[in-house]
Amino acid sequence: MPPFSPGRVCAPGTRPDCCGASFASAPPHDTQPVRRGQGRAERIQLLLRLQVSATGAARGHHRVLRRVPRGGRRGRRSQRPQRGRQQTGVVASRGRRGLFGTALSPRLAGLDAARRDLRHRGAPRAGGHRGLRDGLAANALPGLRRSAALLPPGGRRGGRSRERHLRTHRPPNHGLRPPLGLGAATDQHHPRRGGRRAARPHLPAGERVAAVRGHGPGHPEAGGALGLQRALHRPHALPSGPGAPGLRRGPGPAARSRPPHSKAWFDDGQHLPQPAARNRSRRIPGAPSTDRAHAVAQGVDRHEDQLARALRQRLLVIGGGWAGLAAAVRATAAGAQVTVLEMAPQLGGRARSWQDEAGAWRDSGQHILIGAYRDTLALMRTVGADPERLLKREPLTLVDPMGRGLRWPRQRHPVTAAMQAVAGHPLWGWRERWGLIRWGLRQIARGLRAPSGWSVARWCEGLPPAVRTQLIDPLCIAALNTPTDTASAAVLMRVLRDALLGGRGASDLLLPAAPLQELLPASAEAWLRSRGAVVRVGARVKSLSHEGRLWRCDGHEVEAVILACSANEAARLTQSLAPNWSAQAAALPAEAIATVEFHAPGACLAAPMVALSGGPAQFVFDLGQIEGGAGTRQGRYTAVASAVASELARDGLETVAQRIHAQVAAQVPGLENAQRTHAHADRRATFACTAQLQRPSAEIRPGLWAAGDYVDGPYPATLEGAVQAGLRAAEGAMTHNPRP
Ligand SMILES: Cc1cc2nc3c(=O)[nH]c(=O)nc-3n(C[C@H](O)[C@H](O)[C@H](O)COP(=O)(O)OP(=O)(O)OC[C@H]3O[C@@H](n4cnc5c(N)ncnc54)[C@H](O)[C@@H]3O)c2cc1C
Secondary structure, rough: OOOOOEOOOOOOOOOOOOOOOOOOOOOOOOEEOOOOOHHHHOOOEEEEEEEEOOOOOOOOOOOOOEEEEEOOOOOHHHHHHOOOEEEEEEEEEEEEHHHHHOOOOOHHHHHHHHHHHHHHOOOEEEEEEEOOOOOHHHHHHOOOOOOOEEEOOOOOOOOOOOOOOOOOOOOOOOOOOOOOOOOOHHHOOOEEEEEEEOOOEOHHHHHHHHHHHOOOOOOOHHHHHHHHHHHHOHHHHHHOOOOOOEEEEOOOOOHHHHOOOOOOOHHHHHEEEEEEEOOOOOOOOOOOOOOOOOHOOOOOOHHHHHHHHHHHEEEEEOOEEEHHHHHHHHHHHOOOOEEEEEOOOOEOOOOHHHHHHHHOOEEOOOEEEEEOOOOHHHEEEHHOOOOOOOHEEEEEEEEEEOEEEEOOOOOOHHHHHHHHHHHHHHOOOOOHHHHHHHHHHHHHHOOOOOOOOEHHHHHHOOOOHHHHHHHHHHHHHHOOOOOOOOOEHHHHHHHHHHHOOOOOOOOOOEEEOOHHHHHOOOHHHHHHHHOOOEEOOOOOOOOOOOEOOEEHHHHHEEOEEOOOHHHHHHHHHHHOHHHHHHHHHHHHOOEEEEEEEEEOOOOOOOOOOOEOOOOOEEEEHHHHHHHHOOOOOOOOEEEEEEEHHHHHHHOOHHHHHHHHHHHHHHHHOOOOOOOOEEEEEEEEEEOOOOOOOOOOOOOOOOOEOOOOOOOOOOOOOHHHHHHHHHHHHHHHHHHOOOOO
């Protein structure tokens, strides 16, 4: 075998050790320089059909003229070689000048016909056609010597692609995948696809053949090609654009020649699923390892990881109010080991109830929920408390003790409902109605958003006085527990928007028909205990410290802590851990609520909840009517005076209670002779939701979260605000906490 001499091509039969192929129309024996330089753009690969007598003729010759058997395994029956002679295609890969230097010999005039077939219809006269990326046009072929016959496009004259462009022979179906052992990563296997491969850069055939077939990885010729070959697995890493060397776009010959229904074999990589690391859509975020080829393995691994993480995570919830219970339920449901510590003898915080000496249930304060409290209602359902049974659902009404006032119709479009409610108000004239409608239209034009920093009083400046005193003041006090002079217009607007535009039932009043304990705390406690959570009441947390990844708290060591206690307790516990946060929580202004209970057997109010005018109380609730039937609450009434911090501070609870009693007796028919049975005040009932208020954030430090109605959020100090804060803190503690 003659040594391979790149750069020279030996015409067949010229050398003594030549393979001895006899050519049908032998050109003069000479040696032509092969111009491989000047870039691949100058190279062309042509398929020549030469008649050779022996099958091994061109194979052994050298690597520029390479024998390509036609027929055989892949050929059609009509293409199979005749006995004794084999049609052999020889690929010439040589410089332009060497091939096309002289004019066409008269002896080869017969090639004219073939040449015409080869010419692209739209080909330019000189090179550079996009179908021939190497820069040569088909019409450059007349200069070709030493070819006996040119293969027309498609391999046979008149083939399917006859008029499209010059095509080389179909190379063997070696694919682009290097054989095993070439150092390709196992997770970079290149599974064959059934259909046509998407357009992607590929190597010219000569390079590929050299890399994949001709030389092993150690061959000096194969080095660069093999590098490119490997780079095909990372096509994005290859240079592209007009100057990209050695790359063509579009399906390559290997892809075209793939059998349409290729069978997968166990060693060809196709039986493995596409590795998740290579397929973005199948990549699983947060998976701990990306070196696994199997997506299912990654999925299992990740779930295992999450499960272990959740199971190992110990979470301490300080405070068993509605925020703490919401956090504990959410974290327990996610698989954490939860401990709830509550300093009071029962759970529920400011919305709890207890039994007095006579055995009657007494609530910490009269509460109103609305249909827009979606998270609260969902939490109740989660722990098995049925809101439909425990809450009396009423259409939104704001009526005086005579039953006159605003009634918001149910199941109407908000605009229709508003029109109907305003038009049906019996105490308003056209001035009030038109003033309210005009103001409402202005709010709609502003996108139903009040400017931040505005007080409710400023926001409602254009409204008629009757509308302000009979509608805005009671709504603001009930929702924000803050007088309109200082209350935040943006927060009130948010509540009104959720209630009035929140969809079916969102505006409904939901009045507790059972003790507050049954609404959530009792059911949540049972739910938590049944799932392995630890709930301890009468356990006040005195200190909190941090060491490494662990939080230490009165003998407990945990990975995360949720402070669901009151704002001032949270400020005390975080004083040294997060001084800024602590200072912000401690500075929250508080607002008070006073509650006075009456007994008046046989009386019945115009509505379950009636509004009072003047002061200090705003509402009276008919507990018997709310409970329904002949329960223990018949003949019991509760008057609520919100935002009475200053009165309480100035006059004390007894004086305020007497005033409330007098107010109720004077305004509510049937309660003239009502007996006052109980009075209490919560001086820190809620924070004052003022226009300029900056509320503390939910995350205090990594692993330390705050939950409570005072934490920054869209809602004022309400049950819904507390529940939302609890859920947020639990999710934060479970997600952002470092793995133990
Ligand atoms: C009289 C009154 C009427 C109200 N009316 C309504 C209403 O009509 N509608 C409405 O939506 N909202 C109303 N609210 C507001 C509502 O009750 C609260 O927003 C809600 O209960 C707040 O829940 P929370 O979990 O954030 O805080 P809290 O209920 O205060 O829970 C904090 C818990 O932490 C515990 N704790 C504190 N310090 C420690 C410690 N160091 N260690 C262990 N435990 C500790 C406390 O005992 C408490 O149980 C009213 C509130 C009051 C007081």
